[in-house]
Amino acid sequence: xxxxxxxxxxxxxxxxxxxxxxxxxxxxxxxxxxxxxxxxxxxxxxxxxxxxxxxxxxxxxxxxxxxxxxxxxxxxxxxxxxxxxxxxxxxxxxxxxxxxxxxxxxxxxxxxxxxxxxxxxxxxxxxxxxxxxxxxxxxxxxxxxxxxxxxxxxxxxxxxxxxxxxxxxxxxxxxxxxxxxxxxxxxxxxxxxxxxxxxxxxxxxxxxxxxxxxxxxxxxxxxxxxxxxxxxxxxxxxxxxxxxxxxxxxxxxxxxxxxxxxxxxxxxxxxxxxxxxxxxxxxxxxxxxxxxxxxxxxxxxxxxxxxxxxxxxxxxxxxxxxxxxxxxxxxxxx
Ligand SMILES: C[S@@+](CC[C@H](N)C(=O)[O-])C[C@H]1O[C@@H](n2cnc3c(N)ncnc32)[C@H](O)[C@@H]1O
Numbered sequence: 001x002x003x004x005x006x007x008x009x010x011x012x013x014x015x016x017x018x019x020x021x022x023x024x025x026x027x028x029x030x031x032x033x034x035x036x037x038x039x040x041x042x043x044x045x046x047x048x049x050x051x052x053x054x055x056x057x058x059x060x061x062x063x064x065x066x067x068x069x070x071x072x073x074x075x076x077x078x079x080x081x082x083x084x085x086x087x088x089x090x091x092x093x094x095x096x097x098x099x100x101x102x103x104x105x106x107x108x109x110x111x112x113x114x115x116x117x118x119x120x121x122x123x124x125x126x127x128x129x130x131x132x133x134x135x136x137x138x139x140x141x142x143x144x145x146x147x148x149x150x151x152x153x154x155x156x157x158x159x160x161x162x163x164x165x166x167x168x169x170x171x172x173x174x175x176x177x178x179x180x181x182x183x184x185x186x187x188x189x190x191x192x193x194x195x196x197x198x199x200x201x202x203x204x205x206x207x208x209x210x211x212x213x214x215x216x217x218x219x220x221x222x223x224x225x226x227x228x229x230x231x232x233x234x235x236x237x238x239x240x241x242x243x244x245x246x247x248x249x250x251x252x253x254x255x256x257x258x259x260x261x262x263x264x265x266x267x268x269x270x271x272x273x274x275x276x277x278x279x280x281x282x283x284x285x286x287x288x289x290x291x292x293x294x295x296x297x298x299x300x301x302x303x304x305x306x307x308x309x310x311x312x313x314x315x316x317x318x319x320x321x322x323x324x325x326x327x328x329x330x331x332x333x334x
Contacts, residue, residue, distance in 0.1 A: 049120025
């Protein structure tokens with residue numbers, strides 16, 4: 001078997017939207033929020049209203065809103081108990097205007113208080129937080145000898161990446177590698193996974209490196225690893241499914257003129273956001289060629305800008321993990 005070389009700068013591959021910055025409050029690490037000014041710019045209309053931060057993380061975006069806009073109220077949710085704990089500490093000065101809940105953003109849409117009052121603004125900053133990436137036992141970033149976990153909500157949050165590799169049929173493995181990792185050798189890789197687990201179950205990143213090396217006939221590059229890790233992270237956390245199910249629910253919870261802002265970090269997420277915003281903004285969905293419109297659809301709102309916004313070069317040089325961030329925003333009609 002070909003020996004796997006040590007990948008170079010593996011963390012630089014990750015579309016995380018984060019960087020680690022020192023936490024003055026206790027020596028830990030805070031997540032450095034991306035595109036803060038741009039996010040505040042698009043959510044400006046919500047400055048005196050109710051805002052959902054569906055991916056609270058370390059609370060950086062929430063803190064920016066709460067400190068800049070003294071009349072806004074924020075519902076901050078995150079599926080990661082660690083995030084809830086960190087953001088809770090950070091946001092103590094705003095305790096009278098923020099409610100923090102440990103849950104997924106799709107679950108937050110059932111919150112009675114939010115449903116009653118509606119939202120003036122909402123933010124989804126997808127991806128993972130810097131401490132999730134940096135915590136070895138979480139298994140998000142590729143480093144040698146670490147558990148294959150990747151559950152954003154911790155050990156109670158469904159099955160780990162190792163469970164997935166040890167259980168799924170070959171065809172499903174191939175689909176996930178192909179669709180979520182855009183892996184060109186998905187079938188070959190799936191076959192190698194099934195062959196390997198018949199001997200010994202997957203436990204650590206080293207097991208995956210060995211299988212990739214066998215499937216590729218060479219040591220996997222950081223790019224090869226990134227594709228497979230991306231696929232596993234997406235499927236373990238049901239990221240795309242939850243995103244596509246939750247976007248319309250947030251749209252429905254927005255009050256007139258309310259704005260939904262989404263920061264995505266890879267093309268699969270961005271495709272869902274772009275497609276949803278486009279579909280909600282159509283005045284007519286009749287098949288082309290009909291002489292008269294029969295669908296009676298009316299646009300529910302419009303995107304704030306056509307092309308996604310990106311971080312400035314200055315932000316990327318300060319926070320390289322921001323470099324794949326794409327911000328889109330949509331405003332509900334009156
Ligand atoms: C990029 S970080 C957000 C950082 C945050 N904006 C800040 O300023 O610190 C993404 C966060 O979203 C959380 N997350 C991802 N998917 C989620 C979901 N479906 N429901 C709730 N939280 C989710 C992750 O646990 C992670 O903490």
